[in-house]
Amino acid sequence: MAEVKLTEQQTRIGEHKDGSLIVLAGAGSGKTATLVQRVGRLIDKGVSPRQILMITFSRKAAREISARVERQFGLDGSDVVVDTFHGFGYRFLRQHKDLFGLGEDMEWVILNENDQKRLLNEIGAEFAEKSNFDVKLLRKALKQGFALWSLMKQNGICPGNVSDALIGLEKARCSRTGDTPNHERVQLVDRLVAETLVQYERDKRKSGYLDFDDLLILPTKALKRYPDIARALSFQHQYIMVDESQDTNAVQYWMVKEIAQHHKNLVMVGDDDQGIYTWRGARVANLKRFIKDFNAPIAKLERNFRSHSRIVECASKLIRHNKSRLPKTAYSEDHGGDFPQFCVAQRDREMAENIVREVKARQAQGVPLSDMAVLYRTNRMTMILEPALKQAGIPYTVVGGMSFYERKEIQAITAVVRVAHRWKDWQAIKALQPYIDGLGKKGMNDLIQKLDEYDENLLGFAVHKAPQQYGKGGIVLQTFLISLFEAAYSDTEGLPQYKILERIVQWAKDGPMKLLDREKDDAIRVKRSENLDLLLHEVRLAKPDDYFQYLMEGPISDYQDSHDQGDYLTLSTIHRSKGLEWPHVMVAGFSNGLMPLDTGRMNGRPAANTGENKNKFEQDDEDDGGRPEEERRLAYVAITRAAQSLSLHHASLYHFPGGEPVVVEPSPYLEEMGLELSPQQAAIISNALDTEQPLSYQSDQKKTTGAAQSPTPRYADDESRPALNILG
DSSP states (O other), X not given: OOOOXXXXXHHHHXXXXXXXXXXXXXXXXXXXXXXXXXHHHHHHTTOOGGGEEEEESOHHHHHHHHHHHHHHHHHHHHTSEEEEHHHHHHHHHHHTGGGGTOOTTOOOEEOXXXXXXXXXXXXXXXXXXXXXXXXXXXXXXXXXXXXHHHHHHHTTOOOSSHHHXXXXXXXXXXXXXXXXXXXXOOOHHHHHHHHHHHHHHHXXXXXXXXXTTHHHHHHHHHHHHOXXXXXXXXHHOSEEEESSGGGXXXXXXXXXXXXXXXXXXXXXXXXXXXXXXXXXXXOTTHXXXXXXXXXXXXXEEOBOSSSOHHHHHHHHHHHTTOSSSOOOOOBOSOOOSOOOEEEEEEEHHHHHHHHHHHHHHHHHTTOXXXXXXXXXXXXXXXXXXXXXHHHHTOOEEXXXXXXXGGSHHHHHHHHHHHHHHOTTOHHHHHHTGGGSTXXXXXXXXXXXXXXXXXXXXXXXXXXXXXXXXXXXTHHHHHHHHHHHHHHHHTTOTTOOHHHHHXXXXXXXXXXXTOTTTTOOOHHHHHHHHHHHHHHHHHHHHHOOSOHHHHHHTGGGOOOBOOOOSSOOEEEEEHHHHTTOOEEEEEEEOOBTBBTTBOHHHHTTSOOTTSGGGHHHHTOOOTTSOHHHHHHHHHHHHHHTTEEEEEEEEEEEEEOOTTSOOEEOOBOTHHHHTTOBOOHHHHHHHHHHTTOSSOOOOOOSSOOBOSOOOSOOOOOSSXXXXXXXXXXX
């Protein structure tokens, strides 16, 4: 085994073999290296690599861990099972599809977002028509209802009847708003939403469809219902490690627990200080729950190898204000570097210009743009930043964007493959309707309805002797299907899987679909062609046994379309920056109302943590600390992305497009970090806030940050003076 020098803390964790263990791994603490070394030590102690299961949250992270394990441990490492929660759930559902009524000749299909929306709207339209209700209003309500439904399923709740669905949706809504549930007064739209969602679940199961939440809740329910299956999996996976466990939701934790409780060899690795996803169902309290359920001892990785000591000290002072956290003390042995800088601007545009100046100054020092990032709490900040960056000619890339498998052309190819393999996949053929000339949406829907009534599938219809009896579009659809099936099956015996997919892609481009020619914009058409080439390249490298199954996992892929390799400044929300790092980080909007986020404050309403809103704002959530502590964790994550330098940018006045100008004070986190304003900064801010006394942040750091900014703002007329001044 390849030896890597570990710290004493890392060595103790790497040597752990049997029994449960929780590893509190701080930011930049080398947890991945530690986990990889533990794999090697388990193998050295006689554990079969195939009995080791590592679960993480993204396919990217899983691929990186797999590569490191294989690189260090060779063939043994390649046998270690590294998977995501959704990937593990999908493979479980494929292996045990009989438990869910799926026949041997059927395969699951994971619905993408467009498929889900289409199916929901179709079901909702039927219920709306029966109740003489406005379909558009129901669609709007369904969008909100489906988000709540998703959170319910992440908590293990998926009602099978309308009454329970109404109760569950109301509870989920009130858990977000802080209202008291009212189950006595049910509006018609609420009932229609509940009816639609219950029927949505039934229709999915009947057709062999899955959405993302099904990949977690269905395996978990099966493991609870059939303990023999859970016990068998525990023999298969004798040693389980879960990375980023602070981001697990209820069903993810239960899924692992049902398997691991039979042998107790479960290591959960996480950092409750970096739990920032409770809005999508994650439960930071799962760390405490694991300690209780498994009587797990605690190990800590506290040394930060990424950031120098002054950044680490400020981050530690900030996060200590969270009362619900598990105790740990981060430190760094790199004692060079400066304290984080706090920069004050009168207005948001000036703040953006300050960031541009900082970027250019670092460029002049020889720092590449790829070593710099600008982080922010909300996507609206890009409306302020991007114009300044464009004007300055600074190339940048925005982290996130559209997933590769959500691209229009990739979804079209996936739909073709689904039709070729699942001959009653009505949602797939509906997705192809825009590419079939002479067949409109209504004609397609009518045709599918008749096919379903006659229990006819698409392959049978392709060879039907009288397609016209199914309507005007019958001949058109049959001609299309014949061409599609020939591309997928004619003379393919013995061909590698990627070669078959190549033929299908070429058919989609050259055949009746005219996949690229329908795009009139030359630049977009070229990009679509490049994406198709990229898809083929990915499948060629993966060498799957079945290209159909490989593409079916596309919706759970986190592969992101991105810029070509080059020197770009990174713009990212804090949420999307998780797991990333840069030498130089700038945080835009280090202001109260943005950090912590208070949308009401930024829109001119009373602050959420004052007056009658205070109790709702500070509501606790199962020892997670509630929203106030999660907002502080977000600031902590932003700070700890920086390795060498960190600057925090505040503007006294923000005016986002479409909103009103709003005056705000600096983030309260500044004082919690042990930083203070210079006298000039305090005077500028005090004048902007129309206060008589200069602001003074006292701290034990006694460190003045930032340079003096431009003079006190003056307003020539009433129109330029901010319309709102909300100081609590």
